[in-house]
């Protein structure tokens with residue numbers, strides 16, 4: 184796999200390092216990090232700085248020596264990266280852990296060859312795998328809140344660009360888009376959402392209660 188082109192935005196990486204992302208989104212970030220040397224190194228740097236800041240007593244102003252130490256860490260070469268955890272086929276370890284021991288995906292058809300597998304669902308949002316045949320469009324939708332999509336196989340394109348294996352797309356409130364899977368290879372994505380997507384056409388809206396999109 185070539186190196187991903189679309190990475191985790193800084194503020195989301197910081198939230199992840201602090202443990203404050205909702206669980207479904209944290210899984211997507213962890214899956215991307217397991218595929219991406221760049222973000223793995225950025226996370227290691229954040230964790231080193233965060234650890235140093237925790238060492239100081241709370242309420243105390245940052246001392247000159249601590250500030251110097253943190254700046255040194257940011258400049259210092261990074262420690263050797265741990266080996267990325269084992270993946271199962273196209274599924275990175277954080278996703279493979281959510282599949283059965285046999286690695287089978289509980290796909291459910293949404294019609295027209297589109298399938299989804301709900302991996303987790305709760306107050307923090309939901310996590311699903313989506314399967315979109317090459318050349319097919321996902322139903323057009325807008326977002327409430329934060330949606331994060333990681334490509335595991337194939338690619339899709341939308342107004343924001345082309346997203347291939349390992350690429351992560353962050354959907355926000357204002358984004359309305361129609362991702363289309365690139366013809367030739369079926370596209371499989373991991374998607375975290377923190378509120379129901381608003382599908383615009385009638386049929387998917389009717390499906391919504393059944394498939395919990």
Ligand SMILES: [Zn+2]
Pocket residue numbers: 187189190191215219220221222223
């Ligand atoms: Zn990355």
